[in-house]
Amino acid sequence: MAQSQSLNGKRVLLIIGGGIAAYKTLDLIRRLRERGASVRAIMTRAAQEFVTPLSVSSLTGEKVYTDLFDLTDEAEMGHIQLSRSADLIIAAPATADLMAKMATGRADDLASTALLATDTPVLIAPAMNVRMWLHPATQRNIAQLKADGIAFIGPGEGDMACGEYGPGRMAEPLEILSAAEAMLGAGTGPLAGLKALVTSGPTHEPIDPVRYIANRSSGKQGHAIAAALARLGAETLLISGPVNLPDPLGVSTKHVETAREMLAACEAALPADIAVCAAAVADWRVDNEAGQKIKKEKGGLPQLSFTENPDILATLSKLNHSRPRLVIGFAAETENVIEHASAKRERKGCDWIVANDVSVDETGGGVMGGEENTIHLIRAEGREDWPRMAKSAAAEKLARAIAQHFSLSDEGPRS
Incomplete structure (x- = not known):
């Protein structure tokens, strides 16, 4: 390109x-x-x-x-x-x-x-x-x-x-x-006229007013993707869970806490041409959230009951009339990365899956919270294995793959 x-x-x-x-x-x-x-x-x-x-x-x-x-x-x-x-x-x-x-x-x-x-x-x-x-x-x-x-x-x-x-x-x-x-107002790139939705970061699922369930996602990859799409001209909305990152310039950002809030924000943002679900959404939440801080009691642990959170990627992928034209999910895996990610793409119904290995490496670190990523881009027509690179470079490469996808499409942007 x-x-x-x-x-x-x-x-x-x-x-x-x-x-x-x-x-x-x-x-x-x-x-x-x-x-x-x-x-x-x-x-x-x-x-x-x-x-x-x-x-x-x-x-x-x-x-x-x-x-x-x-x-x-x-x-x-x-x-x-x-x-x-x-x-x-x-x-x-x-x-x-x-x-x-x-x-x-x-x-x-x-x-x-x-x-x-x-x-x-x-x-x-x-x-x-x-x-x-x-x-x-x-x-x-x-x-x-x-x-x-x-x-x-x-x-x-x-x-x-x-x-x-x-x-x-x-x-x-x-x-x-x-x-x-x-x-500089550069909105004339290959994605100009298209609307993009990106989710990023973790979600925090409350247990009580002072405790919550979360994960190690930093949001760096999702934020970088939102910035890269905006750089190529897309009107970009970033829906971010709690992160310690500045909002990307040139991107509209909505901050949320929970998976349910993130889904509601995604649905409110439709229609969109592109959806990139890069957030590490918590799979479960406590369904008996306490209104007051749970006190530590001798002789027993608190009884927490869990329920599944909404599946944002599957929900967006299976919409009938307002489905984004290109839905991309992320699969953060610690083993059998390609197999698990390929199965996830079929199960969720999304178009592309970005698979990455988030297991701890030999230095004791990993992708979660780190500066680099190793990506496998899985599509219906095949798989691309990308070398390890900075998350900003991975975002740029993904954004350009998205631009190339739309350059081969005869459809115009959605109104």
């Missing part, structure tokens, strides 16, 4: 901060240009310790700007004109220092001066140590920047170069790209 030109003619100013995640901006530049955007870059002095201006210039095809007091640069492209001539400014990685300067209005280098001298929309992708991210000073700066209208993408949670784990990882290039396309 040809590469989407969703950003054709758009001008992006990329401000590269000084962090190890700066290497990701090289891929971001490539992807922005693939989609038709022109990219100019400003690099802070610290950024040049991680990637070279020559590397950035080679990919942008433009001169890289580094010095506020460079008389030649000021004559050719003044810092004010540099920032105001862009359609979007992206700061990635946005370090704690750069964010502090933005929040307090400091302008002591080219990057911070350009950010202060602009009325262009700004998207930042924070990246820093988890302790720096969680520090009260940084949190105050985040609140101020959001109040000032600055858009955020990320950070994600995971292992860091410093050896710690937690929030602070810069968003992946595809995630930043998706957010940029959403901010």
Whole structure:
């Protein structure tokens, strides 16, 4: 399939901060240009310790700007004109220092001066140590920047170069790209005119006012799929269970708690052309939910009675008049992945099943809550086995498979 030109003619100013995640901006530049955007870059002095201006210039095809007091640069492209001539400014990685300067209005280098001298929309992708991210000073700066209208993408949670784990990882290039396309109003992709419904995350099924049944789903894959579909032009609604993730830019999001709430939200969202049921919906719920906290009593355990939750995938797949044209389910399995997933596709009546192995790996981790996924896409006409990849990349690949499916269909979008 040809590469989407969703950003054709758009001008992006990329401000590269000084962090190890700066290497990701090289891929971001490539992807922005693939989609038709022109990219100019400003690099802070610290950024040049991680990637070279020559590397950035080679990919942008433009001169890289580094010095506020460079008389030649000021004559050719003044810092004010540099920032105001862009359609979007992206700061990635946005370090704690750069964010502090933005929040307090400091302008002591080219990057911070350009950010202060602009009325262009700004998207930042924070990246820093988890302790720096969680520090009260940084949190105050985040609140101020959001109040000032600055858009955020990320950070994600995971292992860091410093050896710690937690929030602070810069968003992946595809995630930043998706957010940029959403901010630039890029709705002309191959799925333009189609309506997509995506479920994501776990559900929480209450036992009493303080306890619930849940699972380890983080929602990362479902959220990434919603963003990828929106990036290709689909009008996308994300119905999310409880997660610790920001709502994707360019996507309408409805938050729910239980399986019954999620089903009701799905039904209210119909008609739709595409339904991707990526949520890990709890199979059962307690049918004798207590109105007060169940107290621990000596000599006995509470008697809990369970009942089945509604099957959202099967319900959407078996609708008569309002069934989405393409219904995709997920099969999270720990053994016999292909066999169980294939049987699930037949049993539920959906068109495609995305099968993934969620068993614990040799490191003690797994797909649930992790950053990567290994997918087997099962359709009536056969199976595709995808290599292990980042969840954002898997989402992109699935979205493009969906776009290809509809490109081969003669039906137009539903009204």
